[in-house]
Amino acid sequence: MGKGIYCLAFNTSYGWLTLYATNKGIKEIKFGKWGDKNSDKAKSSILYELKEDILCYLEGKKGGRKSFEYTLDAKFSDFQLKLFKALKKNVSYGETISYKELADKIKSSPRACGQALGSNPLPIIIPCHRVIQKNGELGGFGGGIKWKQALINLEKS
DNA sequence: GGCACACACGAAC
DNA sequence: GTTCGTGTGTGCC
Structure with missing residues (x-):
């Protein structure tokens, strides 16, 4: 395995986004383009799904995504x-x-x-x-x- | 544990 | 404009 952290940065019409996930779920979304030095090189399919969903949502048109149902791995109080x-x-x-x-x-x-x-x-x-x-x-x-x-x-x- | 301070606020003056 | 009350998080002791 690796460090167990996956990372995916991509551009949108509003600016760059960087996504993070573990094998348990989505961990973090950051604005801007961030390096992925600390992440596994292995691809995380969930991140590519999320990326597509977000792009779809940002289209805002009919058929665009309106909510997200993902397993999360972020820590909340x-x-x-x-x-x-x-x-x-x-x-x-x-x-x-x-x-x-x-x-x-x-x-x-x-x-x-x-x-x-x-x-x-x-x-x-x-x-x-x-x-x-x-x-x-x-x-x-x-x-x-x-x-x-x-x-x-x-x-x- | 306690305490001080920072906040993507709101209400009151 | 200003000041004050506010609940939670964080960090420092």
């Missing part, structure tokens, strides 16, 4: 787990929610949600871009605001 679950349950494709509303769903505070979403290892799969500020501004995003804006836009159309 209990709070993150609760938060992401609530997000998935309450906010579907094309919708947005404010940090406060999301916080209310799990009886927490907006600040805490921002903190947890900011350390989300799996943007896009976990649709943290659908969480925005209550005053209509976007708030932040790990990969840069332009990504967040783009993702919201493509879901709206």
Whole structure:
């Protein structure tokens, strides 16, 4: 075997993405092009599947992918787990929610949600871009605001 | 364990 | 514009 970490970088119309997985599931999605020196040379078919799904999703057209069902191998805190679950349950494709509303769903505070979403290892799969500020501004995003804006836009159309 | 500080917020002034 | 309350994560002691 090798180090058990697989990595795949590819370009999209919005910029580069790099995917990481183990043989147990998807581990991380990073914005930008990253080296794969620490990864196995062996190919991971799951990453190629995910890449295709993401590209499909980014097309945003009819038939484009609207959700992702993958086995994940990322580590979440209990709070993150609760938060992401609530997000998935309450906010579907094309919708947005404010940090406060999301916080209310799990009886927490907006600040805490921002903190947890900011350390989300799996943007896009976990649709943290659908969480925005209550005053209509976007708030932040790990990969840069332009990504967040783009993702919201493509879901709206 | 405790404590201080950082945050992708919100509300109040 | 500002300041304050807020819950969670992280790091340092």
